[in-house]
Amino acid sequence: MSASGRLALALGxxxxxxxxxxxxxxxxxxxxxxxxxxxxxLAGQASADSVESVVTLQLRLPRVAAAALAGGALAVAGxxxxxxxxxxxxxxxxxxVSSGAAFGVVLAQVFGLGLSVLQALGVAVFAFxxxxxxxGAVYLIARVPGGLSVPxxxxxxxxxxxxxxxxxxxxxxxxxxxRLGGVVHWLLGNLAPIPPGSLALFALLAxxxxxxxxxxxxxxxxLALGEEAATQLxxxxxxxxxxxxxxxxxxxxxxxxxxxxxxxxxxxxxxxLRGVLGQDNRLLVPAALVAGGVFLLxxxxxxRNVVAPAELSVGVITSFCGAPFFVYLLRxxxxxxx
Amino acid sequence: MSRAFAAGAVLLAALMASPAAALxxxxxxxxxxxxxxxxxxxxxxxxxxxxxxxxxxxxxxxxGRTDFCDYPAAVKATPSVGGMVNPSxxxxxxxxxxxxxxxxxxxxxxxxxxxxxxxxPTYLVHANRIAETVDLITRVGELTGRQAEAPRLAAEMLRRxxxxxxxxxxxxxxxxxxxxxxxxLIVPGRASMLTELIDVAGGASITAADGDAYxxxxxxxxxxxxxxxxxxxxxxxxxxTAGRPSPEKWQQLASVPAIRAGRLHSAxxxxxxxxxxRVPEGLEMLARIIHPEAFR
Amino acid sequence: xxxxxxxDDVAFSYPLPAGRQAGFTLAGVSFAIAAGEVFGVIGxxxxxxxxxxxxxxxxxxxxxxxxxxxxxxxxxxxxxxxARQIAVVxxxxxxxxxxxxxQLVLMGRYxxxxxxxxxxxxxxxxAAAAMEATGVRHLxxxxxxxxxxxxxxxxxxARALAQQPRLLVLDEPTSHLDLRYQAETAxxxxxxxxxxxxxxxxxxxxxHLAAAVCDRxxxxxxxxxxxxxxxxxxxxxEVLESVFDCAVVVEVNPTSGRPAVQVAWPVPxxxx
Numbered sequence: 001m002s003a004s005g006r007l008a009l010a011l012g013x014x015x016x017x018x019x020x021x022x023x024x025x026x027x028x029x030x031x032x033x034x035x036x037x038x039x040x041x042l043a044g045q046a047s048a049d050s051v052e053s054v055v056t057l058q059l060r061l062p063r064v065a066a067a068a069l070a071g072g073a074l075a076v077a078g079x080x081x082x083x084x085x086x087x088x089x090x091x092x093x094x095x096x097v098s099s100g101a102a103f104g105v106v107l108a109q110v111f112g113l114g115l116s117v118l119q120a121l122g123v124a125v126f127a128f129x130x131x132x133x134x135x136g137a138v139y140l141i142a143r144v145p146g147g148l149s150v151p152x153x154x155x156x157x158x159x160x161x162x163x164x165x166x167x168x169x170x171x172x173x174x175x176x177x178x179r180l181g182g183v184v185h186w187l188l189g190n191l192a193p194i195p196p197g198s199l200a201l202f203a204l205l206a207x208x209x210x211x212x213x214x215x216x217x218x219x220x221x222x223l224a225l226g227e228e229a230a231t232q233l234x235x236x237x238x239x240x241x242x243x244x245x246x247x248x249x250x251x252x253x254x255x256x257x258x259x260x261x262x263x264x265x266x267x268x269x270x271x272x273l274r275g276v277l278g279q280d281n282r283l284l285v286p287a288a289l290v291a292g293g294v295f296l297l298x299x300x301x302x303x304r305n306v307v308a309p310a311e312l313s314v315g316v317i318t319s320f321c322g323a324p325f326f327v328y329l330l331r332x333x334x335x336x337x338x
Numbered sequence: 339m340s341r342a343f344a345a346g347a348v349l350l351a352a353l354m355a356s357p358a359a360a361l362x363x364x365x366x367x368x369x370x371x372x373x374x375x376x377x378x379x380x381x382x383x384x385x386x387x388x389x390x391x392x393x394x395x396x397x398x399x400x401x402g403r404t405d406f407c408d409y410p411a412a413v414k415a416t417p418s419v420g421g422m423v424n425p426s427x428x429x430x431x432x433x434x435x436x437x438x439x440x441x442x443x444x445x446x447x448x449x450x451x452x453x454x455x456x457x458x459p460t461y462l463v464h465a466n467r468i469a470e471t472v473d474l475i476t477r478v479g480e481l482t483g484r485q486a487e488a489p490r491l492a493a494e495m496l497r498r499x500x501x502x503x504x505x506x507x508x509x510x511x512x513x514x515x516x517x518x519x520x521x522x523l524i525v526p527g528r529a530s531m532l533t534e535l536i537d538v539a540g541g542a543s544i545t546a547a548d549g550d551a552y553x554x555x556x557x558x559x560x561x562x563x564x565x566x567x568x569x570x571x572x573x574x575x576x577x578x579t580a581g582r583p584s585p586e587k588w589q590q591l592a593s594v595p596a597i598r599a600g601r602l603h604s605a606x607x608x609x610x611x612x613x614x615x616r617v618p619e620g621l622e623m624l625a626r627i628i629h630p631e632a633f634r
Numbered sequence: 635x636x637x638x639x640x641x642d643d644v645a646f647s648y649p650l651p652a653g654r655q656a657g658f659t660l661a662g663v664s665f666a667i668a669a670g671e672v673f674g675v676i677g678x679x680x681x682x683x684x685x686x687x688x689x690x691x692x693x694x695x696x697x698x699x700x701x702x703x704x705x706x707x708x709x710x711x712x713x714x715x716x717a718r719q720i721a722v723v724x725x726x727x728x729x730x731x732x733x734x735x736x737q738l739v740l741m742g743r744y745x746x747x748x749x750x751x752x753x754x755x756x757x758x759x760x761a762a763a764a765m766e767a768t769g770v771r772h773l774x775x776x777x778x779x780x781x782x783x784x785x786x787x788x789x790x791x792a793r794a795l796a797q798q799p800r801l802l803v804l805d806e807p808t809s810h811l812d813l814r815y816q817a818e819t820a821x822x823x824x825x826x827x828x829x830x831x832x833x834x835x836x837x838x839x840x841x842h843l844a845a846a847v848c849d850r851x852x853x854x855x856x857x858x859x860x861x862x863x864x865x866x867x868x869x870x871x872e873v874l875e876s877v878f879d880c881a882v883v884v885e886v887n888p889t890s891g892r893p894a895v896q897v898a899w900p901v902p903x904x905x906x
Contacts (some may be wrong), residue, residue: 236713
C-alpha cells in the first residue's frame with residue numbers, strides 16, 4: 001500500500017477511536033448523568049440551565065476539546081523533537097521545555113495576565129518564550145561538533161526542567177505563598193474546561209504549530225541522513241531545524257499556557273505509532289495529532305473518574321504510563337542505536 | 339402625557355427588577371456578589387464555614403462540602419465534591435447550588451473563576467483574626483438566614499475567649515514556640531490567627547513578628563530565641579498516625595529552656611486552624627498548655 | 635569534452651576558535667572535471683579531499699575563487715538545483731537510520747520535486763530502476779541497518795542514482811568493504827560510466843582503486859594541487875613520496891596495466 005494510502009487508513013482508524021473516546025468522556029462523569037440526559041443536552045433539547053446542559057456543554061464538552069487538542073499538540077511536538085534530535089527519547093517534558101513554558105505562564109500571571117482572551121494570548125506568548133528559552137538552553141548544552149550528544153541532551157533536559165520548576169516555586173513563594181498549593185497542583189498537569197474564546201485561540205495556535213511541522217515532515221525524514229547529506233540533497237538544514245524547533249516550542253508553550261504542563265504524551269504516543277506506521281514523519285505527524293488526542297482524552301477521563309468525586313491530575317496518569325515507558329525505551333531502542 | 343410616561347417608567351422598572359428576589363453583598367475579599375435572597379442550596383468549600391453552618395443549625399441548607407470538612411460527625415451525610423484544591427466541578431454543578439462559599443487560602447483561584455464562568459454565585463471568605471472569625475460567623479448567619487443565632491454564637495465565643503484572657507492575665511508570659519510542621523520548620527507568623535491565640539492564651543510567640551501567615555523558619559534561630567514552651571501540632575486524624583509529632587528530635591535540644599523544663603507538648607491541629615466556633619476550645623487547650631497553673 | 639565541474643583558484647580555511655593556530659587551508663586549487671570521465675581525488679588524510687567535496691556541494695563556501703558546475707557558479711544555483719546536478723554517496727550511513735532501502739532511495743528524489751509531500755508514481759519508478767541498477771531491488775523493504783556493508787553501499791549508491799545527477803560523487807567508497815565488495819564497487823562504477831555516460835568523482839585514499847578505475851587523478855598535498863593527469867603520470871614515486879612523506883614502491887598491475895602503489899614496508903632487522 002502506498003504511503004498516502006496508509007496514512008488515510010491510519011487517520012480513519014484513529015479518527016474513529018477519537019470519536020469513541022470522546023463519546024465515552026461525554027457520557028461518563030461524577031455528576032451521575034444518565035446517557036439519555038447527556039444525549040438530550042448534546043442535541044440542544046435540554047434547557048440551558050439544567051444540570052445536564054451545564055455539565056455536558058459547559059464542563060465536559062470544552063474539557064474534551066481541550067484534552068484532544070492538548071494531547072495532539074504534545075504528541076506532534078514529541079515527533080518533531082525526536083526528528084530533530086534523531087532520538088526517540090526526546091519530548092517536551094523530558095527536554096525541560098514544558099517546565100520552561102510553565103515558568104513563562106507563572107511569570108505572566110505574576111504580571112497580572114490571564115483572564116480575557118486577549119490576555120490568554122499574552123500568557124501564550126510568555127509560555128512560548130519560556131519554551132524557546134528552555135529548548136535553546138538544552139540544545140546549546142548538548143551540542144557537540146556533528147550534532148547533539150544524546151546522553152548530554154537527556155541530562156540537560158532534566159537539569160533545565162528542575163531549574164525552571166524550582167524557579168517557579170521560588171517565584172510563587174516570594175510573590176504569594178498562599179497560592180503555592182494551587183500552583184503545585186497546576187504543575188502536575190490538569191485539564192479543566194476552557195471558555196470558547198480561549199479554546200478557539202488554543203486551536204488556532206496549535207494548528208499553526210502543527211502546520212509548520214507537517215510542512216517540514218518530508219525534510220525531517222531527510223535529516224536522518226545527517227545534516228551534511230541532507231544539505232547535499234538540497235535541504236536547507238539550518239532553516240529546517242529552526243522552523244521545526246520554533247514550531248515544537250510553540251506547540252508546547254500553547255499547551256502549557258492553556259492546560260498546564262502535562263508530561264510524557266510526546267514520548268508514549270509517537271513510539272506506539274512508530275510500531276505500526278514506521279518512521280516516516282509524513283505519516284507520524286498527522287497521525288500523532290489524532291492519536292495524541294485519543295491518548296490524553298482517555299487518560300483524562302480516567303483521571304476524572306477513578307477516585308470520584310475527587311479528581312486526579314491527568315499529569316499523574318501520563319507520568320505513571322510514561323515513566324516506565326521511558327525506562328523501557330532507554331533499555332531497548334536507545335541501547336540498540338549506540 | 340406625563341402620566342403615561344410615569345406609568346411607562348414604573349412598568350420598565352418593574353420589568354428590569356430581577357425575577358427572583360436577589361441581593362448583592364460584599365464578600366470578605368471586597369467582591370460584590372449577587373446571590374438569591376435566601377440561598378437554599380449552599381456548597382461549602384471551606385471546612386471552617388461548614389462547621390459554622392452546622393453550629394448555626396442551618397445544615398439543611400448545606401448540599402455540598404469538601405473531603406476535609408469533618409466536623410461535626412453529622413457532616414458525613416452531606417455529599418462531598420472532592421478536595422479543596424481539586425473539587426469536581428461536575429459533582430458540584432450536579433448539586434445545583436445557588437451559592438458556593440470558598441476561601442482564598444486553600445481553594446484555587448482557577449476554581450473560583452470556573453464557578454464565575456458557570457454563573458454560580460461564589461462568596462469568598464478569609465479570616466486571620468479572632469475579630470474576623472466573629473465577622474465570618476455574622477456573615478454566614480446572613481447567608482443562611484440565621485441572623486438571630488449568629489450574634490448569640492459569636493457572643494458565646496467571645497465570652498469564653500475573654501474568660502481565658504482574664505484567667506491568665508496575672509501570669510508572666512512565657513516564650514512560646516508553636517511548630518506547625520517540624521521539617522522544614524514552619525511556624526505561625528504575623529498574619530496567622532494562631533499568633534493572636536497564643537497571645538490571648540498568655541504566651542509570647544517567639545515568631546510573632548516574622549513572615550506572613552506560616553513562614554519557614556530556621557531551627558537555629560528558634561533555638562536561639564530560647565522558647566520556654568514548645569507546642570507541636572498533631573496532624574494525625576483518627577484514621578492514621580501520619581503527622582503525629584515525634585518528640586525525640588526536640589528532646590536533643592538540651593539548651594532550650596522548654597526542653598530542660600520538660601515543657602514539650604502536642605496539640606490537636608484541627609482545633610487551632612479552623613476559624614469557626616471551636617476557636618475557644620482551641621484557645622482553652624493552648625492556655626492550659628501555656629499556663630497550667632491558671633487552671634488548677 | 636566540455637568541463638562539467640571547474641574549480642577556479644579556490645581557497646578556503648575552516649574558521650577556528652580564537653587563539654588557535656591557523657589550521658588547515660586549501661590554497662588556490664584549480665582543476666576541471668570533464669563530462670563523462672571518471673575523476674579521482676587522492677592524497678593524505680589532511681590534504682583537503684573532504685573539504686574539496688564540501689566546497690563542491692556547498693556545504694561550505696569558498697573564501698576565494700569560484701566553483702562552477704556546467705559553467706555556472708554554484709553560488710547562483712539553488713540548493714535543490716545543485717542536488718539535481720550532483721549526487722554524493724557518503725562514506726557511511728549515520729546511525730541510527732531507521733528507514734528501509736526503498737525509503738532511502740526515494741529520498742534521492744527530493745531535489746526533483748521538493749514541494750511535493752509524497753513522492754509521485756514517476757518518482758517510485760525511478761527509485762525502482764535505481765535499485766535494479768545496483769542490484770538491491772530485492773532488499774527494498776528491509777531496514778538499512780539489517781544489511782551487510784556491501785549491500786548498504788549499493789543501497790546508498792542507488793539513492794544517488796535516483797537523484798539522476800550528472801555527476802556522481804563517491805566519498806571513500808571502499809574504506810570498510812571486503813575485497814569482494816571492493817571489486818564489485820569498482821565494476822559498478824565503471825558500468826555506470828560506460829553505460830550511462832555518468833561523470834564520476836571519486837575521493838579515496840585507496841590508491842589501488844583510484845588507479846584502477848579513474849581516467850584522471852588529482853593528487854592533493856597540503857592544500858595544493860601536487861599533480862593532475864592520468865594515473866600513470868600522477869602515481870610516480872618521487873611525487874608520491876614527497877606528498878605522502880613515506881617511502882613507496884610503484885609497480886604495474888599485470889591485469890589492468892595501471893600503476894599499483896605500495897608502501898615500502900620496513901623489513902625487520904635480521905630477517906631477509
